Amino acid sequence: MRVLLVEDDVSLGEGVCTALRRGAFAVDWVQDGASGLAAARDGGFDLVVLDLGLPHMDGIEAIRRIRAAGNAVPILVLSARERPADRTLGLDVGADDYLGKPFDTAELLARVRALIRRSSGRAQPTLEAGPLRLDPAALTATWHGRGLDLTRREFALLRVLMEQRGRPMARDAIQQHLYGWNEDVASNAVDVHVHQLRRKLEPGAIRTVRGIGYALGDFGLPAP
Numbered sequence: 001m002r003v004l005l006v007e008d009d010v011s012l013g014e015g016v017c018t019a020l021r022r023g024a025f026a027v028d029w030v031q032d033g034a035s036g037l038a039a040a041r042d043g044g045f046d047l048v049v050l051d052l053g054l055p056h057m058d059g060i061e062a063i064r065r066i067r068a069a070g071n072a073v074p075i076l077v078l079s080a081r082e083r084p085a086d087r088t089l090g091l092d093v094g095a096d097d098y099l100g101k102p103f104d105t106a107e108l109l110a111r112v113r114a115l116i117r118r119s120s121g122r123a124q125p126t127l128e129a130g131p132l133r134l135d136p137a138a139l140t141a142t143w144h145g146r147g148l149d150l151t152r153r154e155f156a157l158l159r160v161l162m163e164q165r166g167r168p169m170a171r172d173a174i175q176q177h178l179y180g181w182n183e184d185v186a187s188n189a190v191d192v193h194v195h196q197l198r199r200k201l202e203p204g205a206i207r208t209v210r211g212i213g214y215a216l217g218d219f220g221l222p223a224p
């Protein structure tokens with residue numbers, strides 16, 4: 001899952017990036033409204049976390065334009081503007097949720113997970129597919145009831161394949177969900193993570209889909 005952060009406060013931005021990465025999200029961070037709008041237009045994000053008071057374009061205007069372009073990406077507003085009118089305006093121009101500063105990063109992560117869950121049409125907080133069970137909040141996964149010892153990227157890869165409910169995903173798309181713009185990525189990084197996951201689960205747990213990429217194995221997939 002990939003998050004776009006639009007925040008001009010450097011120390012706050014660093015804190016949010018760290019918290020999101022610990023939550024196994026890939027994060028791209030820009031520091032003004034115009035860059036946020038441009039990045040959101042390029043697409044590929046599962047969620048946008050956006051400050052309201054931003055240089056080069058106010059957050060409210062950025063939300064307006066994102067929605068005017070028909071982009072349905074979930075938007076979580078972060079703002080020190082405590083006046084109820086600002087919250088109302090943010091929500092009414094198309095934001096999905098609001099968190100006032102200062103905030104607790106645990107609450108931020110819980111809201112991010114809830115928004116992603118809702119946008120993917122799930123009510124259950126955990127992901128299940130046959131013998132595989134994944135808890136995005138606890139960052140834990142089990143296979144036939146046995147706890148799995150996964151790296152952050154392996155967890156993120158499993159999560160994104162489970163969100164696809166067995167539909168194949170291209171390597172490039174998977175990679176976008178695992179790494180931000182500024183991270184060094186080996187060209188075979190996704191293949192390496194898939195190899196490790198197959199060792200930790202079983203070889204058939206992740207299918208290679210010729211000409212496309214990878215999909216979750218063919219075991220008891222959840223209803224779409």
Ligand code: CA
Pocket residue numbers: 007008009051052053054
């Ligand atoms: Ca600001």
